[in-house]
Ligand code: ASN
């Protein structure tokens with residue numbers, strides 16, 4: 001017997017979830033034939049190759065703790081599933097290259113490695129186990145972030161330095177956040193924070209904040225002439241802030257129990273158009289107007305064109321795009 005199965009994932013970050021697996025005789029593997037054949041591999045602390053495909057004689061993956069090697073695999077496989085479904089449902093995109101072909105994920109990279117990354121050359125995502133091998137970087141927003149690097153590479157191709165690098169990073173934060181809100185899972189209710197579950201700072205604070213990026217101590221809230229000299233994970237702040245303002249508007253707001261307070265540089269009030277429309281505008285701009293060298297000024301133009309295409313050049317949505325960029329000093 002060989003077939004597509006629905007197994008159980010006992011994840012660390014997303015609770016108990018359905019995981020698509022493949023049964024072959026009496027053995028199951030973490031192979032998702034319903035999403036381009038995405039596979040999840042165990043590097044078992046190695047740093048090269050693909051390690052071993054997760055395989056076992058039952059269809060329950062992980063125990064919700066890092067004691068089981070399959071727990072991080074369950075999170076990573078779930079992240080790949082939900083991200084695939086997000087791109088399909090929100091944009092009609094069929095995988096990273098829109099060709100129906102899945103990527104693969106590798107977990108347990110290195111020893112106490114505190115990062116996760118996308119690599120174009122392997123067409124794969126890789127996750128470290130975090131501090132003390134106890135906080136794998138496999139939360140849903142991080143998985144969505146990494147897989148979205150593959151989408152950016154295969155669309156606009158934003159160069160990973162200067163202002164285009166900040167836009168590349170922000171694109172991953174924006175769609176990673178879209179994935180988290182789309183999950184429809186009581187453990188992932190959705191927020192405008194990045195990495196709030198992986199305890200990367202050791203004190204429970206998130207890695208990044210979209211309502212006011214400078215809360216992380218390094219990210220830019222507003223465009224300035226030298227923003228392109230910052231690390232791409234800091235220059236991304238301008239676009240993350242734009243996306244928050246466009247979605248939710250300026251000022252104080254509580255969403256799913258999280259308090260936000262988003263400022264504007266000029267004291268203007270921005271009224272949000274909702275996250276779903278903001279995501280559509282960003283995706284259309286990324287896939288139609290952005291190029292490898294798009295900078296912040298080009299991003300303003302590209303998103304205005306995208307909003308014009310989707311909602312009309314004189315629409316409230318296009319006006320909100322202009323207002324949100326102006327509020328972050330992209331004029
Ligand atoms: N986790 C980081 C990222 O996706 C890795 C990196 O700096 N490239 O941006």
Ligand code: ZN
Pocket residue numbers: 145146149169172
């Ligand atoms: Zn990134």
Ligand code: CA
Pocket residue numbers: 141177180190191192193194195196
């Ligand atoms: Ca988040």
